[in-house]
Amino acid sequence: MTGTVEALINLMMADQVAIPLLDPILNILYGIPLLGHLLALILWKPLFAALICPGFATLGGLLMLLPWIERKLVARIQWRIGPHEILPQMGGVIQLLADSLRFLFQEVIVHRDAKQPYFLQFPVLSFIPALLPLLFIPAGTIIAIESPYGAQIVLAMVTLFPLFILGLGWASNSRFAYIGTVREAFVYFGYEIALIVSAFAMIVLYGTSDPLAISGMQQVPGIILNPVAALAFFIASAMATSRLPFEIPEADQELAGGPHVEYSGILFGLIYVISYEKVYILSGLMTLLFLGGGSGPEIRVLGDLSGLIWFILKTLLVMIALIALRAIYPRYRLDQALRIGWNPVFTLSTIAVGVSLMEVLLL
């Protein structure tokens, strides 16, 4: 028994997140029984990746922050201020906290026609496809599950998202939700292939789909190596995350929110963030594939955290780019989006594969 624990601890200690800056403090803390063990557990790279970054905690933090960033940024572009008075000193940064607490304390209405169990389950379950891919995305060197097929797995899981949206739209049993769901399904067909093919182009280019390897290989970022793929991937992720101009399933002015039209209270709060979860994952993937993941000038004192910070910064940049689209574009029609998905974007991604092949052959 003790042996197993000992072995486990050793295993964990061998794969700790190294932070030279905090070493002295950490060393003292390790000495304290229980707390030290707990710390060791948390700082164990796979667990750290799943729980802290890029996993659960970061996701949670971003979900609190991202809508605020979006609202502030869009407000700024729109010549106004955005959330402010709640905490004027910090530009109202806790606005989302108030909103989410309000949702939490609000009544959850399950209307008579809803398919009740599913109606309640799907918003909660939709965290699964959000969290699972995060296990395969490395933040610098920190990754939960190392796999040579990491990139494919992430892609596969990302495409799970629409299923949950279809589920909750179906469970709502409302006309607008239904139309939104159908639109979601259509758009899914529109972007999926392009997304996968453009990612495939990069895998071809790198010759590996191991996330750590991919980020390690990008002395020159992928976006420069294959800008066509980057563009195709970006557009496809805008479609995948239902950002404008492809905010077709939700289409506030047309469908009043589409799949989530019937949700209220905290259930809506959960659905509200799904699209931001998607944004995070796809931005992470984009960072990994095109922006070199956690690579960047290393800050020695931070050790492993250095790569992590670079990764987060780059991801944030991609996310902001995706978010800012809201302020720039109107919305396409469904058929137009599908045409764009199948025609220019798919063509771009195919060309991207060609570009990759050429580069591989030439270099």
Add this chain to the structure above:
Amino acid sequence: MRKVVAPDYTVFEHVKRHVEAVKTAIREAIIPESVTCSYPKERRKMPASFRGYLIFDPDRCISCFGCAFICPANAIRMKEAEDGRYYPTIDYGKCIFCHFCLDSCPEGALKPTKIHDVAYRDLDRMLTLTEEMIEPPEIIREDKRYVEYVIDGRDLHLRRVDGEDELLVDLPPPSKVERIASCIDPESCTGCRICEEVCEHGVIRSSVEEDGVRMVIDSERCTGCGLCVKECSMRVLRLVRR
């Protein structure tokens, strides 16, 4: 006559327009041209002509009912005061702030203010009685500065000035020609003395004599409110220049 032709973009133009849109957004994100007025902390400076809540000067009022008669929403109704005269009351639950009343008031007894940002919790409280209209009301103010819209030939600028904006407006009484009531057809007068009864100032007086009624209009004190002219069932009265 000019014809509009719908544009047709080439691929190159497509890209150019995309870039332009993105460029605009980026430029505005970096140097925003915000026009937001942070009410409650600051309030827009309203011009003196602003049509807000009204205050009332009973000394000027001649009880001519002009405000009540013209009010399109029937928000102004006259209330009988202790002296038997009628003064306006305003139901802000009906008032549409057209200020027709103010423009109808020949004496300038109704005065504008820049008060307009008010919330009531009770509908019945929205009826403002005469007594409450005399002093300017007290409103919750959180503004520490006011914002003035300055529009020059190039753009709109927000000029922020610290301090509270004065909400009362000093409006001089309107220019007017004094008028008095007079009788144009004494023979058709029935001697019913309704004019005496409606005259809020006791200007028209009657004295019953042996063989009839003597009617007198005190021209010095006649305010020219015109109520007698309006009410005379035989239309023998008229307003004339003093």
Add this chain to the structure above:
Amino acid sequence: MGGLLEWKVRAPDKPMKDRLYFDGLKANVIDTGLCSRCLTCACICPVDGIRVVDDKVDFPDREERCRDCGACIRVCPRFDYRPKYGMGDYLEFTAARSKRFSGQDGGMVTEIMISAIEMGMIDRGLFVGRDERWRPQVFHLHDSSQLEVGTLSGTKYTFATVLKELKKAVLLTRNGVGVVGTPCIVSGVRKLQMEFPLFRDRVRLVIGLFCTENFHYDELMSFLEKKGIKPEMLIKTDITKGRFIATMVDGEVKFKVKELEEILPSGCSVCTDFTAVESDVSVGSVGSEPGFSTVVVRGKSAEEVIAYIREKGYAEFGEGDPGQLDFLIDYKVGRFYVKTKDDKD
């Protein structure tokens, strides 16, 4: 545009000291049965308080509202009653039939009024229309097109509140007003005109109707119902040759006029004026061939109108026979003496 700041209104003598003028009127005219219900008093009343209550003229809330100006007494034609009778003075006695309007007889009341409107002499005529149940309603006629409503012409034999509307008409008019009415109404208008210049100037044409009597609406209707006449089915009523003829959708009912005497209002029984001697022009059916109206032109304004009608050829003129009227004139006068004799008994 000047005006007086001081003026004096002549007040009539008070019939009852320490009481309202209207009380005096009530005691002297209404309660004595002299009142003809012409409603001249209601016309002049400055507070518009006089109205008909239970077939009697009354001012129910006079204690509160009456201004005690005495105008009602000044204008009441029966207050200082000097009965008129006979044919009176006239300029022309003729018979005519309108080519434009079909009335009960010659349609001449309508013709005269419309012609006066067309001439611009007046801009409105006060007519009596009726609703489905034959309740009289005052109608301000401005234009011949309004006649299409169909209920304006024809005799109603019930009291109408024409004069109650007269002041409104006089105040609204731009040119002048024409009035159609029974002899008592004509007398009322004349009294008004005598007392008040407003009416003198603006009532330009007074058309009197030949009248033996008039009935209270409710009494007449219950009487007719006893005779098997339903007001809704009634098309027109007429008195010819001592017979009351009610034409209905499904036939006619006739009975002797005499029978109506049981519901004869007292105000009519003291009236001796059959031909409306004070009017500008009197019109009636007696004194001319069937289908023609008898027209007795008395005033200058009416003369002008008749001349206009002649000029335009709007009416066909025939011969009138003043002699035919004598019977009814005498009948009315005779009734008065019977009545006064009864009173003495």
Add this chain to the structure above:
Amino acid sequence: MNDEKNRNIDILRTGPFSWLKRWSARWSLWPCHFVTSCCGVELAHASGCGYDMERLGTLTMGISRQTNTIIVEGTITRKMARALRIVWEQMPDPKFVNVIGACGQRGGIFWNSYHITHPHTIVPVDFFVPGCPVTPEALIRGVRALQKKIEGEDRDTIRFKKANLQFKERKKNMPPTSPKLLAPTPLIRNDIPGGVGWEDGDELVEMVRSRLKGLTASITVTDERRITIRTREDEIKEIAKRLSEIGFDHVKSVNLVDVPHEKKLILEYVISGYSKSLMPILITLTADIRGKYDLPGLSDIWQSADYTERELQDLFGVRFEGNSWNEIFMLAPDTPQSPLRKSFRLEEEEYILKDGVPLTPHIDPPSDLNAPLPSGVLEEVEEMGEYLVLVGPHHTGSGHMRWIMRLDGDIITEIIPDPGYVHRSMEKIAESRLYIQNIPLFERLCIVDPVNMNLGYVRAIERALKVDVPERAAYIRTMMAELSRIGCFIYDAGIFSLFMGHSTGFMYLWAIREMLLETFLRITGSRCSPSFILPGGVRRDVGDDLLDLIGNLTTAILPRFKKFEDIFVRNPVLLARVKGVGVLSRDEAVRYGIVGPFLRASGVEYDIRKIEPYDAYDSLGWEMITADDGDSLVRFLVRLEEMRESLGIVSQCVDVLKGMRKGDVISEEILGDYQEGSRDIRGSLYRVYGNLVLPRGEWTVLTEAARGTLLFSIMSDGESNVPYRVRVITPSWMNLRGLIEAARGERMADFWAIYGSFGYFPPEADR
């Protein structure tokens, strides 16, 4: 009601974490997207960039389920009351209601309307914000008050101080009677010869007369370019047919006038033609109908009459033969029957305050929440294998209306409009108010285009009185009307960009609108409801400092507008969305009775400012804008170009006014005895206008409002100081039919591209 109100606040005040609940609820008051009436415009301004409610955490969003506040914006009609209750019921607890605008309180200017209700009898209301429309600041004050209430401090934000009135003498006075004068059994005529010299008129009358040979038709020239053809009811159809053959291709208005004392209804069709020679001519085809309520309908000859006939069926309880619509169209199921007949009377005004009680007619809230669908639609839809989507009235993209959409897949097979949610019964109310009192009333037809609405009504009065406007006033009016036109376009374009999902475009335009409203504010004292134009002139002169401001404005909005164009108008996504969508050919546009810039976008050169110029339009240089495509894109672009022309007109007016000597702004004839009001009406408004009486007859005037032809037709009996009947046909009402037809066969999402391109504003249509 009070229980419901307290329950909501109690949820926050009690239980664990109550402070957290209150804190979060306070900073997250999301009003749902439920636009009930004109105050919605100011709600948009409050959330627009000028005030940005989002600063306070108040984000207008989505629908009832996800929000916690209802801001009732003004009038709640009987029809909308149902929606209001449903929305409130759908909203999760705890929820709050603020009512803004006088209409939602004691009814405001519509207090005695037959179609309004009092929101506080339908849902529990937390705060009432007075105004008409309220300013955004007042709206935010309401939100602040609500925040304070959640925090624990529940109070009015105003406190009055009671002063003592000083009394000198005592005398019991009699209150005066109502100022309204109603003529008894008035003469109502619409074919009074105008006695005007109109050269081409005789020729035209002759031509028409020869065409109508053998039919009963009295043809009267009532005014310049106005002809009335009176006929018998059984021949009206034949006459209509013949007239349509000689080029009278559309109906501008259908009207009924109830004349109960003559036991008749006057039926009127105002028709005109879009060929060059017929353009400014209006023919009123009229017949008296007695003793029946089945009227000859002409919608099979002129389709443009269709919806207007349907409306009259509701309002007068009649049936038009040949009209396919058999059920209720505008009104709620429990509205009084045939309210526009004269026998239906509205509550009378009172001028004396009795017992300190506000005057409000008792209005029962609707007994059920049922908003019926046209019968048979459900079955038919099922049979055809289609499905039905009900859009609105509580929907982010519906406006104050319900669209019953029949869809086959993504394709719209048919849209059945369900208007009347903002039907405030203006025409009825106008019949009971003084002429002057109707000025603010009709302004509220369209609060985003108030000056043109005002101008349309005032011009009808002026046409009747035959008064001329002083030159200075004419230029001021033209300038104001064009500013209003710009404001309206900016509004419509903003809503259009919002419909297209582009909130930035909306915000950019709202900044421009904020500038325009500031200008209106400084000129007139009110942001959205100037009531500035009076018969014979304007309320007061516009000073040089204001002229400078307006001059500056014409150039100042351009740079900002350029940014809007860069980000929205020229955005390829927009082009893809609107080009070739909702095409109406010239013929279709004429057939369905479309008006204004939307008609011009289909290639008809028709602008009332050109063909029948009024005020200062013919002395200014500007061009009519047309296009040929007739799709959503050019409908939008035509208006955009028109805005540029309008800017030109405004700056020309400013130049002229600056160079002009200061002078009268109200005509002498109107002022009569009160010439002291010639430069500023203050002090004499009631005395000058209180007793305004129009000559007898019907006066029909066309005005080019921002969205097209605005028709005002005033029927006067010549004696009353209130109109006998006012008929308003607003551009939005006429465009409704075209909108529906344009959307047929397009994709569902295209509906909003079409809707937005038409700038459709339900309050304007519903009247």
